[in-house]
Amino acid sequence: MARYIFITGGVVSSLGKGLASAALGALLQARGYTVRLRKLDPYLNVDPGTMSPFEHGEVFVTDDGAETDLDLGHYERFTGVSARQTDSISSGRIYSNVLEKERRGDYLGKTIQVIPHVTNEIKDFLRIGEGEVDFMLCEIGGTVGDIEGLPFFEAIRQFTHERPRGECILMHLTLLPYLAASGELKTKPTQHSVKELQSIGLAPDVLVCRSEHPIPDREREKIALFCNVRPDAVIPAYDLKSIYEAPLAYHRAGLDQAVLDAFGISPAPRPNLDRWEDVIDRLENAEGTVRVAVVGKYTQLEDAYKSIAEALTHGGMANRTRVKAEWIDAETFEKEDAANRLEDFDAILVPGGFGERGTEGKIKAAQFARERGVPYLGICLGMQMAVIESARHLVGLTNAGSEEFDHEKGAKRFEPVVYHLKEWVQGNHKVRRKQDDDKGGTMRLGAYTAHLKEGSTVNRVYGGTVIEERHRHRYEVDIKYRDQLEAKGLIFSGMSPDGKLPEIVEVADHPWFIGVQFHPELKSKPFAPHPLFADFIRAAIDGARLV
Template sequence: MQSKYLFVTGGVLSSLGKGISSSSIATLLKAAGFKVSILKIDPYINVDPGTMSPLEHGEVFVTADGAETDLDIGHYERFLDTSLEKSNNFTTGQVYLSVIENERQGKYLGKTIQVVPHIVDEIKYRIKEVAKGNDFLVVELGGTVGDIEGMPYLEAMRQMKHELGFKRVISIHVTLIPYIKAAGELKTKPTQHSVQELRRIGISPQIILARSEKPLSKDLKKKLALSCDVDDDSVIVAEDAKSIYQCPLNFLKEGVLNAIARHFGMENITPNMDDWDVLVKKIISPKNTISIGFVGKYLDLKESYKSLTEALVHAGANLDTRIDIKWIDSEKLSQENIAELSDVDGILIPGGFGSRGVEGKICAITYARENKIPFLGICLGMQLAILEFLRNVVQIKEADSIEFNPNTKEPAIYLIEDFIDQNGQAQIRTHKSPMGGTMRLGEYECILKKDSVIYQSYNKQEVIKERHRHRYEANPKYKPMLEKYGMFVSGESKNQLIEAVEIKDHPFFVAVQFHPEFTSRLKNPNLIILDFVRQSLKNKK
């Protein structure tokens, strides 16, 4: 079977949920037994989002092969229960970089380099490479129809439909049906204009995904179908859902697979979503509820922690438990108001960069340690757990990270200047190295100690693989001092980098250097996060 392409575009405005829509359709196709892959195209000129502030673009998601990608790749992995690669996300910056490098090497035989054909050909080449070996490729184009930066991608879509034919390419347009409260009406005009803009450049969508706060009447759906020139049953209502994981089930009820099958000339597509349905019901109506104190510093845009908040949802669904996140701004937390944590069942310290808010996080770690509250520290959270223990238990008051104090006399967290990455390539890193390209990125092995909590959490696996995104490492020089006073190293890399620490006389105090949230899925929650939630449930107040 030749690969079929489903192009998902967005109209009217951004943040309509193209990523969730794309993930939902891909999930349904996979559940029907097809081999499915998914691709996110980002029209911005950055090479990747790695050096962009989380407040600018939300979370940076890291793939197993070490790519820093858009957060929608995280949605794809969580929905499809799969690991994607660097090639499943590309940007305008990457496309232009490739074309310019090819031109410098003389690969275009001295021709004038233009958007058409050279940029568009590079885009088509990258799309087709990802499709290889798959029955379906879902392609999500970031941004909104009408954006200047999106034009080359829409031209690539148009050309692919022309080259491959109607039976191998379908256009799905996600658009807004706003509700005008004063008039008490849902309005279709923005969608009509958005589809007109698509048609102006030669693309006629076959399916409209109508995002709406309220259900659409049959008459309104008929009006949309007529004005947008799609079949009556190809207007799929994407109404606001109680959980994003409900969306595939809603799309299935709306008949999106019928419209796709008919377009491609296929038999009815019937997915098995029974297990998914059970988990969604536990998300929406769980038996239990717990509170987790989430001590972070990027709280102005909670998308900065998207994978971690979703990982908590996954763990909760599998334990039939709702997790109420109590957001605590680490910049405002101190010993004076530490009572903010008195009503939580567990405390979580996520990753982050820079010294802002660090002292508040350390206060939270002290509180969790002294009051025996289940605690999970991630990345920077592990580094701060080590600093807190060295300062307050081992009594090395000057213990610090060279990220915060380059001249510290007690560099418990430091830089390994000649680090070997996952591809065997040497990196030279200093405190002043540029951020891009000098981090430990992607999947690395971690060897677990058999007498540890984390070993039990991971079902007694001796070696696990988890993803990283950080520059600084825990200094092994301090390992004997930590272990003498009760914090022991429970996970190490094969070259003895510290990957996990625990406190022995504590119900659950685990901190890890890696980012376990990147490998959590609805149907397969990450095991250390699952155990953290399980222990917090036991501690329920």
């Protein structure tokens, strides 16, 4: 049976619970244990799939088709453990499940209440797969004291009392603010946060204290005394130059040892941190720099493209090169010549997105890359914009566009080179969708197989002809334009197994121009960079050397 580590936060949000959870999972792996990480989000959305990226950052998609919080991306990148649908839950999903059971009569006419029915549903979720791993790390979103988080805290309180002693611990993240006027770190917010936890029946075993300044021993001892934890279980967490320093930094601070001590595991296995030392070596000893323009529509919030930012860093690691990604609003190119902004970049990446806003700018970025021989990676909508660009400027379909944009405006304005996907094969059955279906969870989601054309660039990059990648989209490139486009040099180098859905396009006689319908960034890791990103950065380096 798994041991459980519950990770909570206090004082303020955005302290880095997800990163701390991921780093702790990596450290437990380094000691030879198996782990699984989960996220419990108190918001009432069923999942983040219908949220704007400005609201919640990117949506991370699992192999089995769940739309989840971006923290699951941290979990995968740090541990290499593929997340599942059962690793992400929200209050909205919990209440939806409870109400579905009530409508079916599963509760046999009882009055439905938060306790025990909602809390029981949360506990049932926590138990899923508990026999598969040594440690289950469960992060609770938000901060202690949030009204919407109370059912989760109550469920955890019940859960820890129902388990045998020593099978559950609580790790709490807080902030130690620094008052410059008095030159002091203040511990009172941490004390009040722990007091709030204790008032609902929970007591932390390990405290992780974020601080911009070194925490003196006397302050750690004071926190330990007032918060009822051991001094060596008060772990400092300082700002880092890179998130990938977190496992080594937390290990030096004693986090993994404090957790194992809280479980009474002694002697603890010695950690093997070679993987993370190599990651830091590649980061700190880069041999050059390349500049990559990311032309998107949510560029004001980098978390909207979190996995892309990290995958670019991984691609740099694979080549021992520092990647300087610069975020450019695609709408900029609807007002000015793309060449004015893109001339000095070594590569261009156009990411996914929804809606028409900014798409003409993305098309101009794709045109610039194609005509100037600049390495180009188009992801999801970025691939579709590259196809539309080629249809307009190579084939002569000057009115080429996407059904998505016509549906948005409610009028037919474009020749639909990209159309709304109404039917596709998933496993052994067909999935059918209509334009007026609910938006949540109705896209082509999760891992799908693609067959690659022998001798193509992607065949070389992947080193094979069959791949599996994660998707999140409801529009597809129309196969009926394939012959016209290929005659002009846009090759359909990856297709679905049935040959009906284009998965990858590439430009012949170009240093490196690839568009993919899927999201390769979701599977990239610092110790295992995705091959597309690794080769994309290699091409950027080669191009920079030629200039």
